[in-house]
Amino acid sequence: MSEHRHSRTTEAVLRSLVPVICPPEAHALAGAIVAHLALTLGASPPLVRASFAAGLVAYDLGALPLHGRRARHLSPEAAERYYALWERGPTPVHAQLARAINQLMSLSCYEQPEMMERVGYRPGPWIEEVRRRRLTVHRDDVRRQEAQVLAPDPLRPGVSVRAHRREDRG
Amino acid sequence: MAVARPALLEDARPPGVLTRHDLHGDTVLDADVVVVGSGAGGATLAAELAEAGFDVVILEEGPYYGTRDFTADTSAMVRQLYRDGGATLALGNPPVMYQEGRAVGGSTVINGGMSWRTPDKVLARWEREAGLAGIARDLEPCFERVERRIHVAPMDEDAIGTDNWLLKRGADAKGWSIIGNLRNQSHCVGSNRCAFGCPTGAKQSALVSYVPRALRFGARIYADVRVDRIMRHGKRATGVIGTVAGSGHRVAVRAKLVVAACGAIHTPALLARSGFRSPSGRIGHNLSMHPNVKVVAIFDEPVTNWKGAHQAFQVRQFQDQGLVFAAVGMPPSILAMSFPHRGAALGQLMDRYDQMLLAGMLCEDTATGRVRAIDGRPQAFYQLAEADAANLQRGVALLSELLFAAGARRILLPFHGAADLQSADDARRLLDRPIPARGWEVVTVHMMGTAAMGRDRSRAVTDAFGFVHDADRLMVADASLFPTPIGVNPMETIMALATRNAGHVIDHARRFLS
Numbered sequence: 267m268s269e270h271r272h273s274r275t276t277e278a279v280l281r282s283l284v285p286v287i288c289p290p291e292a293h294a295l296a297g298a299i300v301a302h303l304a305l306t307l308g309a310s311p312p313l314v315r316a317s318f319a320a321g322l323v324a325y326d327l328g329a330l331p332l333h334g335r336r337a338r339h340l341s342p343e344a345a346e347r348y349y350a351l352w353e354r355g356p357t358p359v360h361a362q363l364a365r366a367i368n369q370l371m372s373l374s375c376y377e378q379p380e381m382m383e384r385v386g387y388r389p390g391p392w393i394e395e396v397r398r399r400r401l402t403v404h405r406d407d408v409r410r411q412e413a414q415v416l417a418p419d420p421l422r423p424g425v426s427v428r429a430h431r432r433e434d435r436g
Numbered sequence: 437m438a439v440a441r442p443a444l445l446e447d448a449r450p451p452g453v454l455t456r457h458d459l460h461g462d463t464v465l466d467a468d469v470v471v472v473g474s475g476a477g478g479a480t481l482a483a484e485l486a487e488a489g490f491d492v493v494i495l496e497e498g499p500y501y502g503t504r505d506f507t508a509d510t511s512a513m514v515r516q517l518y519r520d521g522g523a524t525l526a527l528g529n530p531p532v533m534y535q536e537g538r539a540v541g542g543s544t545v546i547n548g549g550m551s552w553r554t555p556d557k558v559l560a561r562w563e564r565e566a567g568l569a570g571i572a573r574d575l576e577p578c579f580e581r582v583e584r585r586i587h588v589a590p591m592d593e594d595a596i597g598t599d600n601w602l603l604k605r606g607a608d609a610k611g612w613s614i615i616g617n618l619r620n621q622s623h624c625v626g627s628n629r630c631a632f633g634c635p636t637g638a639k640q641s642a643l644v645s646y647v648p649r650a651l652r653f654g655a656r657i658y659a660d661v662r663v664d665r666i667m668r669h670g671k672r673a674t675g676v677i678g679t680v681a682g683s684g685h686r687v688a689v690r691a692k693l694v695v696a697a698c699g700a701i702h703t704p705a706l707l708a709r710s711g712f713r714s715p716s717g718r719i720g721h722n723l724s725m726h727p728n729v730k731v732v733a734i735f736d737e738p739v740t741n742w743k744g745a746h747q748a749f750q751v752r753q754f755q756d757q758g759l760v761f762a763a764v765g766m767p768p769s770i771l772a773m774s775f776p777h778r779g780a781a782l783g784q785l786m787d788r789y790d791q792m793l794l795a796g797m798l799c800e801d802t803a804t805g806r807v808r809a810i811d812g813r814p815q816a817f818y819q820l821a822e823a824d825a826a827n828l829q830r831g832v833a834l835l836s837e838l839l840f841a842a843g844a845r846r847i848l849l850p851f852h853g854a855a856d857l858q859s860a861d862d863a864r865r866l867l868d869r870p871i872p873a874r875g876w877e878v879v880t881v882h883m884m885g886t887a888a889m890g891r892d893r894s895r896a897v898t899d900a901f902g903f904v905h906d907a908d909r910l911m912v913a914d915a916s917l918f919p920t921p922i923g924v925n926p927m928e929t930i931m932a933l934a935t936r937n938a939g940h941v942i943d944h945a946r947r948f949l950s
Contacts, residue, residue, distance in 0.1 A: 289783025309521025
């Protein structure tokens, strides 16, 4: 896993895509969403990272002939229409990039604490509650299993490789 | 009642596990056996051999994490525990996204914990087609041993969540066979975090079972070490050379037996880049993937899919036709990324997250793909067969019928441009229009078959005990060994084969120690 930093261009393009991909209640989280995307990309293979970055640059520049400005500078309505064009896919590559942007940004959007809270997802307290229950209600069984994992139980009882070794040396 | 202290095996990094922080220069080690990979196959084989008295070194590419490191932060867990952050693709149309664990304990740290014996019909096929005479008889005591070790048991009822009870309600309404899942767990309490590292220690992954057992009997584990190649003298494997993550220091292990247990994608690549050739020419061929698709059902009632045990039941009505269904709870971020929706539409859909049930199916595939080593790195190629796509389509229709019978109001489908289903009639009409293979969104966690066992060296990569044909002292111990897909979750089969093959090594110890 390596650290990944967006270039200034890709960061700007991604920020401009937040209103297109994420629900309105997440728009104020654009900075955190784009930062989270960098973490996700940092865990991806270098080829995926490079392809995604190149795709974003192409997406940005591709708006010039259609709208006379880069994608990151489009009005909200034009940005919506431009993304939809890629989504429908003049070529499969356009559609794949649009899908990848949607997937990665949706993931990052719903990894934000505010969005998890909004949909009622609160795993931390739940994990604590069930962990506590396991170690109290089932404590004896848990201990028994731990002991079983470490207890001697040879696959071939009576066979010792160490004995072979001693015999061979002797 | 007072809370018990954290369980013994959940403690900090145990003695015997070394990481990149302990390796300050190039290192040369000697051992009887070096095992590459610490997952279901590697850890099991290592523990059995260590207990028999072999001096065992395990090298693991991923880091060491203990149970306490597994948190509620989903994306952090994916980045830390999954190879390439889970973004690995088998190339084809459609591409198949697959996931592998990359940590001490391997994929057992991130799997669902389903523990099923290899079906009898599969073992009969292996006997017949791969010449593995007596394998069913050989494996019987190994299954028992593995099940005892990793505590294979049905779920405690109070740990089963609403999503799984709804699945059962639907199957019962249809009159279809549904069974309680057997899982390697010791009082799973339903945190539903199996895929992100079990934070309660209940899942008996290799990390908390075979790995501590191997350490108990003297094995040493070196985490953060990626094995670059197997050293050889002629056809004889003599050890391995690896690189420490971060520092680039080298680790060489000289050993009398080398075991490749890196999974069905990386094992063939390791063999190939080390210059081993099979007389069969089949290293990396025969890749099966159990393609998996998911549907999302929306109910009127709360489902709260993130509370309760993962896949507590399996629908087995269509197992003979290669289809098994289960409910799989997932965090909102993972669900959101699977939807084509965006903007306000995504928000409106996700506002119903608490009413969503995610159900998936495993398909026993008929196609095979291939792993090629490109510049030494593996790349999988797999083309979903049209016949398998048709089977998936039938499975989606059946699963949707079941979910409507359970009370679902709407079902979202796993292929591009598909309208949502609103009724069981819609589900049945799904079969009216074939969906080509390229239209599916397919994922998998079951990769198998790329160094298959078999008596015939002109057709198989390894012999009946996992030794590479036409090589000496080189063994495979992972799902690469499967001659065919098995139609159920593969972990227990991998562990049972490793146990059986460890027995073979112990029985011939003199030969391997010479």
